[in-house]
Amino acid sequence: MGGSLDNKTDPLSPPQQTKLELSAHQRDALQKVLSRRPLRPKLEILIVEDQDFSRKLLMGLLQREHVCFGARNAFEAIHYFAEHAPDIIFLDIELPDQDGHGLAGLFKKLDPQTYIVMVTGNSYKKDVEKARENQVHGFIAKPYSKQSIFNAIDVYSKSKLKRSSL
C-alpha cells in the first residue's frame, strides 16, 4: 500500500503557488483518518520531495517496512496529508509551489502529533532556525544516509512508545 499521484492521469496540476490550507472536504477527511490512526498496524510515511530520483530513492528504502506515499509538491503533500494523516513526514524545504517551512507550519497546526523531519540540500542557518520555530522534530541534510533516516524513525517510535505509556 502507498503510492504517488501520476500527473498523466491526475486532471489537476498544482497551481504555481499552492495555498496553505485545506478544503472543507480535506478537513473532514483528515478528522476521520485521525480517529483511526492509533489502530494502524504499520507506520505511514509521507515523502515530500520534488526531485524524482531522490524521492524514489527514499521510498525504495522505506517501503520495505512501512506504508509510503510520495508527493512531488505541496499540492500533492496536502492531498496525502488530509487523506492519510501520516505518522512521519520527510519534507524537502524547497518545493516548486510552496516553501517547505510554510507547509510544515500548516501540518503542525492541523495535527500537532505529526512528526516532521525537514530535508535540505543546503545548510543555511536560517533554515535550521525556521525549522526550530515550527517545532519540527528533525533536520536532515542531503545526501540521504540510511542511518540518519532510520535514526529519525527510531526516535519517532520511541517517543510514540513513551506517549502511549503515560
Place this chain on the structure above:
Amino acid sequence: MTAPVNLSNLREMTDGDKELEEALFQEFFSSTEALLDQLNEALNSNDPEAWRAAAHALKGTSYNLGAQKLGDYCKTAQEGHTGPHEEKAALLMSLRKEYQGVKEFLENELN
C-alpha cells in the same frame, strides 16, 4: 583517477536491490538531461532564478547518487546564479562533460 560516482551510500540505501538500482540510474539519466536543458534555457533567457532552481535540483540528485564532483559543480552554479553569462556558460559545459563521465560509469555498471 577517481571514479565519477561512489555508489557505496546508494547501495546501502537500496540494500542490494538491483532492480531498484537500475530504475534509479534510468531516473537519474532522464532527470539530469531535463535539468541540463533547463539550465541551458535559463542561461539563454537570462533567468538567474530558473538557473539557481535547476542547479539546486541537480545538486541534490547528484549528491544522493554519489556523484560528488557533479554535485560540486551544481553547488557552484547555484551559488553563482547572479554571476556573468560567460561564467555560467563555461560552468554548464563543465557540468555536461562531468555528466557524460557519470553516465558512462553508470552504463558500465548496468552491463
